[in-house]
Amino acid sequence: MPEKRILLKNCEKIDPGDIVTYLNQGGFKALEKIREGISPGEVIKEVKASGLRGRGGAGFPCGLKWEFTREAKGEEKYVICNADEGEVGTFKDRYILQHNPFSVIEGIIIAAYAVGAKGAYIYLRGEYHYLLDSLAKAIEQVKEKGFLQDLDIQIQEGAGSYVCGEESALMNSIEGKRGEVRYRPPFPATSGLFGRPTVINNVETLMNIPHIILNGSKWYRELGTEQSKGTKLFCVSGDVERPGVYEMELGCDLKELVVDIGGAKDIKMVQVGGSTGKIIPSNMIEMPLCYETVLGSGAVTVFDNSRDVIEFVYRTMEFLNEESCGKCVPCREGTEVMMEILGRLVKGEGVEGDITALEELSNAMMLSSMCGLGQTAPIPVLDTLKYFREEYENCIKQSVFLRGLKAINV
Amino acid sequence: MERSQRDLVTGEKREFLLRMLKEEQAEAGYVSREFMVQTAESLHLSLGTVYGVTTFYSFLSTEPLGRHVIRVCKSVPCFLRNAGMIIECIRDELGIGPGETTADGRFSFELTNCIGACDQAPAMLIDDEVYGYLTPGKISEILKSYD
Numbered sequence: 001m002p003e004k005r006i007l008l009k010n011c012e013k014i015d016p017g018d019i020v021t022y023l024n025q026g027g028f029k030a031l032e033k034i035r036e037g038i039s040p041g042e043v044i045k046e047v048k049a050s051g052l053r054g055r056g057g058a059g060f061p062c063g064l065k066w067e068f069t070r071e072a073k074g075e076e077k078y079v080i081c082n083a084d085e086g087e088v089g090t091f092k093d094r095y096i097l098q099h100n101p102f103s104v105i106e107g108i109i110i111a112a113y114a115v116g117a118k119g120a121y122i123y124l125r126g127e128y129h130y131l132l133d134s135l136a137k138a139i140e141q142v143k144e145k146g147f148l149q150d151l152d153i154q155i156q157e158g159a160g161s162y163v164c165g166e167e168s169a170l171m172n173s174i175e176g177k178r179g180e181v182r183y184r185p186p187f188p189a190t191s192g193l194f195g196r197p198t199v200i201n202n203v204e205t206l207m208n209i210p211h212i213i214l215n216g217s218k219w220y221r222e223l224g225t226e227q228s229k230g231t232k233l234f235c236v237s238g239d240v241e242r243p244g245v246y247e248m249e250l251g252c253d254l255k256e257l258v259v260d261i262g263g264a265k266d267i268k269m270v271q272v273g274g275s276t277g278k279i280i281p282s283n284m285i286e287m288p289l290c291y292e293t294v295l296g297s298g299a300v301t302v303f304d305n306s307r308d309v310i311e312f313v314y315r316t317m318e319f320l321n322e323e324s325c326g327k328c329v330p331c332r333e334g335t336e337v338m339m340e341i342l343g344r345l346v347k348g349e350g351v352e353g354d355i356t357a358l359e360e361l362s363n364a365m366m367l368s369s370m371c372g373l374g375q376t377a378p379i380p381v382l383d384t385l386k387y388f389r390e391e392y393e394n395c396i397k398q399s400v401f402l403r404g405l406k407a408i409n410v
Numbered sequence: 411m412e413r414s415q416r417d418l419v420t421g422e423k424r425e426f427l428l429r430m431l432k433e434e435q436a437e438a439g440y441v442s443r444e445f446m447v448q449t450a451e452s453l454h455l456s457l458g459t460v461y462g463v464t465t466f467y468s469f470l471s472t473e474p475l476g477r478h479v480i481r482v483c484k485s486v487p488c489f490l491r492n493a494g495m496i497i498e499c500i501r502d503e504l505g506i507g508p509g510e511t512t513a514d515g516r517f518s519f520e521l522t523n524c525i526g527a528c529d530q531a532p533a534m535l536i537d538d539e540v541y542g543y544l545t546p547g548k549i550s551e552i553l554k555s556y557d
Contacts, residue, residue, distance in 0.1 A: 088485045088524040126432075126469045127525045129538040156425075159432055160469035162523060176427030176453075178466040237487040237528035244529050275486070275524075301487055301528075315486055319523050325466075 001256055004223070004249045006231050007207050011099035016134060019141040022102040028147055030210035031106055034113060038213075043114040044070060047209065049217035051229035056082055056165070056202030057273065057297040058372065065199055068189035069115040072197035077117040080193060080200040081108050084125040084170055086162040087274035088319065089299030092233035093203035095245045097124075097131050100207075101138035105153065107206030109142075110213060112151045115199050119152050123170050126159045162323035166371050167192075167200045169325060180325040181371040204233055204298075224250035228290035232298050236262040239304040248289070255285040257300060264302045269309075269387070274299040275316050276376035279383035309388045310395060313380050314342035320377045331374025334365040338381065350396035355385065423453055427463055431470055440474045468522065476511045476518035478556045481535040484521040487528035496532050497521065499546040503553055516556070 014021040022028070034043060048063025069077060081104060085093040096104060108120050124132060132155065139153050156174045158164050164173045168182035171193045192198025208230060212220050223230050228250035234257055237243045241263030248257060254272070258264040267282040272289065273296020280287060280294065287293055289300075303312065321335035338361055341354050362378030369375045385392060427449065434445050441464050450460045464470050482488075482497055497508065500519060504512055511518040527533035530542020541552055 085526050086524060089487050089528050090524075091526040091528055094526045125526070126467070127522075127535065130540060157429070157432060159428060159435075159467035160522070161467050173428065174425060176424035176463065178462055180466075235528065237531060238490045243487075243531070271486075299528075301490075303490065307490070312486060315484075315489060319485060323523060 001249060001252045003246055003261070004231050005247050006211055006223075007096070007103075007204065007233065008099075008245070008247045010103070011095070014100060014102075016099055016101055017137065019102055019138070019145060022100070023145075026214070027102055028106055028145070028210075030213035031109055031147060033213060034110060040070065040114045040116065043110065043213065046217050047114070047212060050208075050212045050220040051217075051224075051227075052205065052208050052212060052220070053228070053291060054202055055204035055208070055232065055298070057087065057295075059291045059295065062201065062205055062208075065189060065201070066111065066114050068187070069117075069197045069199040072190045074197045076119070076194075076196045077115055078193045078196055078198040079108055079112045079115065079117045079120040080167075080170065080174070080198060081120065081122040081206055082165065082167065082170060082200055082202050083128070084123050084158050084165040085128070085203070085297075086125055086165045086323075087297040087299055088316075089235055089237050089271070089274055089277075089301045090297045091235050091237075092245050092298055094128060094131070095233075096203055096207055097128070097135060101135050102142065103207050103210060104203055105139060105142050106147075107201075107209040108153060109147060109151055110209050111199060111201060111206060115197070117199070118150060120154070121174055121193070122153065122155045123164070123174060124155055124157050125164070126157055126161075129157065132157065161325075162319075163325045163371075163373055166373065168371070170200070171198065178325070180327040181373075183370065225288065225290045225292065227292050228295070232289070232295065234289070234298045234300050236300045236302070238302040239267075239307070240264045240302050250290045250295075251288045254280060254287045254289050254294075254300070257289065258285065258302050262300075262302065264304070266304045266306075268303045268305045268307055270303070271301045271380065272299070273297055275319055276373070276379050277301075279380060279387060281387040309384050309391050310342065310345050313384050314339070314346045316380050317342050317377070320373065324373060324377075328368075328370040328374060330365045330368040331370065331377065334361050334369070334374065335377055337361060338377075342381075345392065345395050345399075348395070348399050348402065350392075350399040352396065352400065354396055355389075355392055358385065424455065427453060427455070427460065428467070431460075431464055431467075435470050439477070440471045443472075474511075474515075476515050478516065478537055479518045479520060479535075480553075481520045481522035481525070482508075483523070483525045483527065483531070483533050483535075485524035485528075487524070488531040488533060491531035493532040495546055496534065496544050496549065499549045500553075503550055517553070 052062040053059045164179040169179040173179040188198040270280045272294040277296045278294045317339040326332045446460045450457045508521045533542040
């Protein structure tokens with residue numbers, strides 16, 4: 001299956017600094033179509049019918065989110081565009097914002113119209129500060145062209161925090177608080193930013209909207225699989241010859257993506273979905289990429305046979321431990337203890353019982369963490385234990401053996 | 411400063427806090443205790459609250475940093491592309507390790523998590539500029555361009 005460029009069609013064709021080039025490619029036609037007489041309810045109906053699901057990783061149906069927010073009581077409502085792309089191995093939102101910010105803004109305006117919001121925020125991660133000026137200029141140009149009559153779009157920057165990509169932490173961050181996650185319910189649709197009904201969508205999700213409005217949900221539903229409609233931006237990185245952003249129809253084959261397109265060789269495993277994504281060993285890589293199987297944020301990181309599994313898992317756990325917001329114990333302490341155990345294994349100091357401890361901790365964290373970070377943190381551990389258990393076992397056996405030799409002074 | 415009823419209910423003034431802290435970080439190179447005290451007063455927040463927010467975010471520092479901050483990405487995609495070698499190279503060039511600042515105050519050297527430049531791995535940020543496709547040979551040249 002070759003690339004299917006729908007979202008990326010205009011990227012590198014238009015000048016991201018000049019709205020006219022976007023207009024010449026049919027930009028803001030979707031918004032104009034709506035203004036010619038499509039009601040907010042009809043917009044939501046169309047987005048629901050399209051089957052579009054969130055592209056940030058969680059995959060919640062977009063239209064449903066909008067409907068809940070529209071129906072929620074309250075005069076003031078907000079739309080947030082989540083551009084806090086902190087997921088390891090994910091850089092598609094950066095690519096979109098660099099090459100076609102207008103399309104995202106058009107999506108935001110349509111979302112705001114549909115849910116009845118007068119205020120919108122783009123939460124841009126601090127690491128992408130270099131995109132701030134061009135994004136602000138893009139918003140300015142959209143305003144000058146008269147597309148922003150009854151909506152105020154503000155950019156709020158993050159300051160280096162992975163967990164702020166989690167919706168409730170992100171809203172706390174906009175409110176000037178620590179980026180700690182909130183208990184849910186209430187969900188953002190009823191009580192989100194400043195306690196108001198809020199719809200929060202990923203950059204890529206919003207970029208789908210103009211296409212759905214212009215071409216209709218029927219057209220959109222023809223792309224993808226039963227439960228995964230449309231295309232998806234995949235971020236291929238790691239041990240590949242051609243890393244980059246590739247747009248594929250959902251349901252595309254993982255092997256084709258990493259081997260034919262990415263140029264991977266001698267694959268040991270692939271991680272799909274970022275730091276807490278699932279691990280696919282090389283003998284299973286003929287697998288469709290969609291919500292039914294694996295997808296996450298669209299990060300696809302390839303590891304060749306020279307790579308040490310335990311070292312990779314240790315690095316991942318170190319990352320999650322650093323980025324845990326610390327609010328709930330299972331995540332804060334669980335990632336810490338897991339990192340200690342994995343660190344011990346990496347140094348060749350493993351002890352009997354380490355594997356059991358990892359497994360028990362994994363279960364506790366998945367069941368009791370407050371948000372996706374802690375709930376999914378054990379996935380790389382459990383998946384590598386499933387597919388590469390002998391590497392863990394050998395590592396422990398070796399450590400125990402070497403300690404024995406030391407004890408008898410050999 | 412009088413707060414409106416609305417601000418009291420929603421705390422909407424507080425949303426300026428992170429922005430203010432970021433600006434101070436950019437201008438002064440760190441967020442001092444004095445600044446936190448001042449900010450707490452102006453936003454009607456406790457000092458503890460302001461300190462709590464400041465220390466939550468990795469791009470804010472309560473200690474003075476160098477004129478330029480180098481942040482080398484240590485996440486998995488960059489690690490797979492020899493980020494370790496880049497880290498060693500910077501260590502050799504500057505004579506400091508991650509978490510340290512050069513004696514002349516020119517550079518602070520930090521390691522950071524994924525900066526979303528995995529397609530250009532290994533990558534780093536210096537202040538707000540991203541540098542990708544790094545090789546040890548490029549480092550010295552890049553560092554030279556910062557005074």
